[in-house]
Amino acid sequence: MKNLLVGALGTLLAFQLLTTTIAQRREKAVERPLRIVIVTGGHGFERKDFFAVFDSFSDIQWEERQQPQANEIWLGDTLQKYDAVVLYDMWQQITEEQKEGMVSWLKEKGKGLVALHHSIASYQQWGEYTRIIGAKYFLSPGKSPDGKQFDRSQYYHDIKFTVKVADKNHPVTKGLPEQFEIVDETYKGWWLSPNVHKLLLTDHELSDPCVAWAHQYGKARVVYIQLGHGPTAYNNPNFRKLVHNAIRWVAGRE
Helix, strand or coil, X not given: CHHHHHHHHHHHHHHHHHHHHHHHXXXXXXXXXXXXXXXXXXXXXXXXXXXXXXXXXXXXXXXXEECCHHHHHHCCCHHHHCCEEEEEECCCCCCHHHHHHHHHHHHHCCCEEEEEHHHXXXXXXXXXXXXXXXXXXXXXXXXXXXXXXXXCCEEEEEEEEEEEECCCCCHHHCCCCCEEEEEEEEEECCEECCCCEEEEECCCCCCCCEEEEEEXXXXXXXXXXXXXXXXXXXXXXXXXXXXXXXXXXXXXXX
């Protein structure tokens, strides 16, 4: 009986040790910082203040890639080590091979994507980019994917406006107040896909209504945030919270 009791106790201790080890491994996996690549180029910005946003995220490690070399990330296995891509460029030149790589990494492999502010105006002649982002800002008059004619889109600097959360239950808006004020550049007169999930709205007359959304592109989670022109946006705690949540969500870390 004594030997049986000792054996049972040993088995129990071994099981507890095993479950503790598994839990510790899981905890370590969760604690691993996310790795992201930030694509810049084609549009000026306040570098110090912008990158301070990402430096404030203790659970995220970032690396910058500047255009035109930045589009090389879509080729080969470069993106294998990154959890998500953040676009903050406004670029037009992209090779067919790079296009195929971007589509593959997003649609087939599910690499997360967060697009910020002026990146909505990239690749004006590539229709698939409009589908990736879920919208198009027109640098010159043109037609939207649904055939509507648009004049050149407009932008307005240093506008103080109120942003309202459209879906408070979405992981990207978690922790944000129901509404907040920000001083930023607004966009007006651009096309938005009816299939995106709206996250943030505004009723300011110098802005189109939706200023942030999420959608699925193949296997990839995509978030676009129209906010983010300069330091008044970068230093806004709600903008930082929004970007942080968006990166975590597209990378699969709700």
